[in-house]
Amino acid sequence: MISVNLPAIDGSAVITEIMERSVRLFGKNGISEYDVVKALQTAGLKPEDIEKIAKGMSNQSIVVVLKSKLSLNELLKGNGTLTVGSKIFEVSPLSRKKIMLKIHWLPVYFATAKLGEIFKHFGKVFRVTDEHFTYNGYEIATGVRRVLMEVEAEKIEHIPHLLNFKCGARALVTMYGRPPCACGAIPSGTSGGNARDSSPSPKKRMLSRKIQQMRRQLGKWRSQQHLQLNRQRLGQCSRGSEGRNLRHLRLNRQYKELCSRKCRRKYNRRCSRQHLRLSRQHRELCSRWSHRKD
Incomplete structure (x- = not known):
């Protein structure tokens, strides 16, 4: 297989007018083109209001381009979901994307609701919850927090990898499809027991430079x-x-x-x-x- 690495799709390669008329439909159990048309009809739209339906690499999401912004506004007036039979589809504008963040290393006494105030500067926060695992029918919290939010596609790159508090506490922010640390924020130990102390000290940096030389x-x-x-x-x-x-x-x-x-x-x-x-x-x-x- 031959692959070519190209720069990011931006600038003149992006048609902003089409992006403003596009929505993404997400179905947890899969979604087809026929499901999309039926779901849009339940929202009061007609097939002639649809310009294009495009499937991506996943069978759980489909992008729909509508012919006018009025149709898009009517579609987004609801609660953000469309139902077809037993299937429920989440609707979000293409210019905005729903993401789930995982927050690690926070102290157990940290108030989970405070994460909503921290991440509201990056987008719209829907809910902040604790992660749980089940043991013999009992749910036990793990200490990891989850933040579901909607962000503009262009601002996803600005979501931090680390949260540094003045008291010395630190928190790691992970997101599906993104490496845990970018640009060498943490060189190693991001998932091990010594992950907190993995940031290199000045002595270690000097030693690494000498080793490289x-x-x-x-x-x-x-x-x-x-x-x-x-x-x-x-x-x-x-x-x-x-x-x-x-x-x-x-x-x-x-x-x-x-x-x-x-x-x-x-x-x-x-x-x-x-x-x-x-x-x-x-x-x-x-x-x-x-x-x-x-």
Whole structure:
């Protein structure tokens, strides 16, 4: 799969007029295009008031673009929900988004309702509750608080990751789909037992910088060593090739000498044979000549 990383969709890539006429319908058990049309009809809208229906990556939400802002205002006059049979759909404008925040590390004596006053500056707070778990039919609070609020899509990035109190207490804010800490707010230990004390002190920062410098120097030294070893290997290879060439020449000379010796031996043998033959012929002629004289 080939993926391309692009900048955020903003500026000229956003048609604000369409965003102002769009709503999002959310169904916990799933939602289809037919459910959307039926739900809008229960709110007094007609199919001809709908310009576009688009599904996203989740089957729980659908975005609807209406043809006019009047239709949008009529739809938002209700309590924010539409019912079709046994299905209940939550309605929210596309320019605004409902989010659920989880607040960790707060002291057990902290008033949960105070979170509404803190987060009302970022959007509309619907409810603030405690998180519970069930044990043998009994609900027990965990100490984690939940904040359900509606925020403008452009302001989601401004929701804090940490809440720092003057008394020294701190609280971690998490949101579904967002990492617990952005831009290295907490380098490690965000979910462990030592998460509170995980922010680096000046000494730790200095130590980490020294470690990084040592790693860089070690990397440079290793690269220099690697280059030196490569040069040595190349030199050994070149020397080895020269030695091989000299051996080859020496062997060639020895072979030629052997060949010449063999040829000389063969020539000497031939000459000796011819000499013997001629000497025999000479003797025979001499003997014949002597017999004729007699």
